[in-house]
Amino acid sequence: MSTSSVGMSGPPVEPFSLDFYQDPHPTYAWLREHRPVHPMQFAGVRVWLLTRYADVRAVFNDPRMSVNQETANADFLAAGLDYGSGTEMVQALLFKDPPDHTRIRALASKVFTPRRIAGWQDTVERISNQLLDELDPHQKIELQDAYCYRLPIMVIGEVLGMPRDDHRKLRQWMDPLVGLSREEALAGTKSMMNYVRDIITAKRTDPADDVISALIAARDGDQKLTEDELVGNVFGLVSAGFETTASLIGNALLALLDHPGQLRLLQEDPALMDRAVEELLRYDGPTATTIFRFPREDVRIGGSVIPAGEPILMALGAANRDPEVFSDPDTLDVRRDDNPHISFGRGIHHCLGAALARLEGKIALRTLLRRYPDIGLAVSRQQIRYKSALIVRGLEELPVVLRP
Ligand code: HEM
Numbered sequence: 001m002s003t004s005s006v007g008m009s010g011p012p013v014e015p016f017s018l019d020f021y022q023d024p025h026p027t028y029a030w031l032r033e034h035r036p037v038h039p040m041q042f043a044g045v046r047v048w049l050l051t052r053y054a055d056v057r058a059v060f061n062d063p064r065m066s067v068n069q070e071t072a073n074a075d076f077l078a079a080g081l082d083y084g085s086g087t088e089m090v091q092a093l094l095f096k097d098p099p100d101h102t103r104i105r106a107l108a109s110k111v112f113t114p115r116r117i118a119g120w121q122d123t124v125e126r127i128s129n130q131l132l133d134e135l136d137p138h139q140k141i142e143l144q145d146a147y148c149y150r151l152p153i154m155v156i157g158e159v160l161g162m163p164r165d166d167h168r169k170l171r172q173w174m175d176p177l178v179g180l181s182r183e184e185a186l187a188g189t190k191s192m193m194n195y196v197r198d199i200i201t202a203k204r205t206d207p208a209d210d211v212i213s214a215l216i217a218a219r220d221g222d223q224k225l226t227e228d229e230l231v232g233n234v235f236g237l238v239s240a241g242f243e244t245t246a247s248l249i250g251n252a253l254l255a256l257l258d259h260p261g262q263l264r265l266l267q268e269d270p271a272l273m274d275r276a277v278e279e280l281l282r283y284d285g286p287t288a289t290t291i292f293r294f295p296r297e298d299v300r301i302g303g304s305v306i307p308a309g310e311p312i313l314m315a316l317g318a319a320n321r322d323p324e325v326f327s328d329p330d331t332l333d334v335r336r337d338d339n340p341h342i343s344f345g346r347g348i349h350h351c352l353g354a355a356l357a358r359l360e361g362k363i364a365l366r367t368l369l370r371r372y373p374d375i376g377l378a379v380s381r382q383q384i385r386y387k388s389a390l391i392v393r394g395l396e397e398l399p400v401v402l403r404p
Contacts, residue, residue, distance in 0.1 A: 015040060015049055015315075021386045021393070024288070025330065028318035037304040045079045047292075047311045048304075051318035053325045053342065055301055059314060060346035065293040066097050067349065072294045073309035081311070083291070087189050091232030094240065094291055094349060101348060107225055108233060108352060111214040117355040120159055124360055127154045128367040137403035140378040144250045144398040151364055152245035155356075156238055161210025162199060169195065170238055189235070196234045200227070211237070241353045247286035247394030248357060249364045252277070254384065254398060255284050255332055256365075257377060262334045267373060270366065276334035277361045282320045282341035283332045288393040290314045290345060316342050317393060372402040 011027040013020045015038070020027055028051050031038050036052040050056050059065055069082040069090070076082065084090060093104055131147050131154075149171065157167040173192040199212060207213035215230055225233065256263040266276050292311040299306050306312060320341045321329035344351035351357065368375065377384070378399040385396045 011035075016042060016388075016390065018388060021388045024315075024317060024393075025321065028315060028321065031315075032318055032322060037302045037306070039304075042311075042313075043079050043081055045075045045081060045311065047313055048301075048306050049313050049315055050301070051315045051322075052302075053319040053322035056314040056316065056319040056342060057346055059293055059301070059312060060342075060349070062299070063098075064296050064299055065312070066296055067095055067291060067293060068097050069095060069292075069294075071296060071309060072292070072311060073307075076292075076294075076309075076311050081292070084186075084189055087186070088193055088228045088232035089189060089235055091226075091229045092236030092239075093233060093352065094236060098348065103220070103223055104225065104229055104233065105348070105352070106220050107218045107223065108215070110218045110220065111211055112352050112356075114355055116214075117359060120155070120356065121359060121363070123158055124151075124155055124363045125367065127151055127158070128363055129371075132367065132371055132402075135402060137372060138401070140399055140401055142397050143253070143400045144246070144395050147364070147368070148249040148253075148395075148398065149242075149246040151249065152242045152360055155245075155360060156241050159211050159356075160234065160237065161203065161208055161212045166195070170242070174239060174242055192235060192238070193231055196231050197227075200230050200234070237353070240351075241356065243392045243394065244286045245357050245360050247392050248281065248361050250395045250398050251284040251286060251393065252280035252361065252365060253368070253375075254395065255280055257375070258381070259332050262332055263369075266334050267369060272334055273362050273366055275337060275339070277358060277365070278339050278341060279332065279334050279336045280361070281343040282326070282336075282339055284393070285317060285320060285341065285343035286392055286394055287343055287345075288315065288317045288389075289391050290316060291391065313390075316345075374404055375400055375402050376404050 011030040013027050015024070015027055015031070031049065031051040036050065036055060038049040038051070039046055040049055050059065069085060072082065089095070093101060093108065096104060128151060131150055135141050135146060153171050154167050157164070157170055162170070170192070173188040200216065203213045203216055207216065212234055215225060215234065218224060256266065266272050290313065292313060294309050294311060295306055297308050320343060323329050325340065344354040378401045384398065387394050387396055
C-alpha cells in the first residue's frame with residue numbers, strides 16, 4: 001500500500017459517479033492497488049468491477065463466463081440493466097455464447113476479412129476529405145459532431161450498403177442508446193430493427209457489393225445466418241462500430257492537443273501513426289468497460305468469490321494503465337512499442353471490427369492533421385467534458401478552430 005493512500009477507505013471518487021467520468025484514472029489506480037475485484041452498487045444492483053490487467057484478461061478467456069443476459073441474476077434483470085431484451089439485438093455476437101457464437105462469428109468473419117477491410121481505405125479517405133471540405137477553417141467548429149461522429153457513421157452506412165440519405169437516421173436511432181431512458185433506447189432499437197429488416201429484404205432480391213449482401217450470402221458448410229441473426233448482427237455492427245470509433249477519434253485528438261510535444265513527434269514522422277493509434281487506444285481508449293459478464297458458477301478471482309449470475313464489468317481503461325504491464329502507464333508516448341493494450345477485448349469476443357476501427361482512426365487523424373496542422377481548441381481545456389456513459393468513453397463536444 002502506498003503511503004499516500006494509507007487510511008483512505010475508498011476510492012477518491014466513486015466509480016461511475018458524475019465526477020468520475022471527467023478523470024477516472026485516480027479512482028482506477030486506487031482500485032487496482034487496493035480493491036482490484038470491487039463489489040459496488042450500480043443502479044441498485046451489486047456489480048463486480050475489475051481493474052487489473054491480469055484479471056481482465058483471465059475473464060475474457062474464461063469459458064465459465066457468459067454474455068447471455070438470461071444467465072444474469074434476478075436483481076440485474078429486475079433493475080432493467082439488460083440490453084435489447086425481446087428484440088433481435090440478443091442475436092448479435094456480443095450477446096451470444098458458444099456454440100451459437102462460434103457459428104455466427106465464423107460466418108461474420110468470412111465477410112469481415114482483413115482484405116475486404118483494407119479495400120475500404122479509399123472510401124474512408126474520401127469521406128474524411130469530404131467532411132473537412134464542408135467546414136469553414138476560420139470558424140469555431142464542434143468537431144465531435146461535424147467530423148468524429150459523421151465519419152464512422154458514413155463509413156459503416158456505406159460499407160453495409162445503406163443508402164446515403166439514410167445515414168442521418170442511423171445516428172438518430174443510435175443516439176438514445178447512449179445515456180437516455182430505457183424506453184427511448186428501446187424505441188430507437190425497434191425503429192432501427194424495422195429499417196434493417198427492410199434493407200435485408202431489398203438486398204435479398206437485389207444484392208450488391210456490400211456487407212449486408214455478403215452476410216446474406218455467407219455460408220459455412222450448410223450453415224447460414226437466420227433472418228433474426230442477420231437483423232441483430234447488422235444492428236450490432238452499427239452499434240458496435242459507430243460511437244466507439246467516433247470516440248476514438250475525438251479522444252485521440254484531445255490527447256494529442258493536450259501533449260503538443262507528442263503531436264509534434266507525430267507530425268514530424270507520419271510513419272509513427274500506427275504506433276500512435278495503438279497508444280491513443282491505450283491511453284484514453286473509447287471502451288471504458290466491456291459489456292457485462294455473468295459467471296455460470298461461483299468463480300474465484302483474486303481473493304474474492306463472485307457468485308453465479310452476478311454481473312462483472314471489466315474496466316479496460318484501468319487495465320490499460322496497469323503498471324504491472326505498462327511502463328510509465330500514465331504517460332502518453334506515441335513511440336511506445338511494447339503495447340499489448342486491451343481496448344479491443346480478448347478471447348472469443350475480440351472486436352470483429354478492430355481493423356476497420358484502426359483504419360478509420362489513422363485516416364481520420366492523418367487527414368485532419370495534414371490539412372490543418374495548427375488545429376487548436378476553441379475553448380479552455382476545463383470546458384471540455386466527457387459523457388457520463390458506462391461503456392463508451394467519449395467527449396460531449398470538441399470545439400476547435402482548424403486554422404487559428
Ligand atoms: C466487440 C472495442 C470498433 C464490431 C468489441 C469488444 C470491444 C470492442 C472491447 C469486446 C466487448 C466485450 O467483450 O465485452 C471496439 C473499439 C472500437 C470498435 C475500441 C473503435 C475504436 C468496431 C467497429 C466494428 C466493431 C468499427 C464494426 C464495424 C464489433 C463486433 C463485436 C465487437 C461485431 C462483437 C464481437 C463478438 O462478440 O464476437 N469491440 N470496437 N467494433 N466489435 Fe468493436
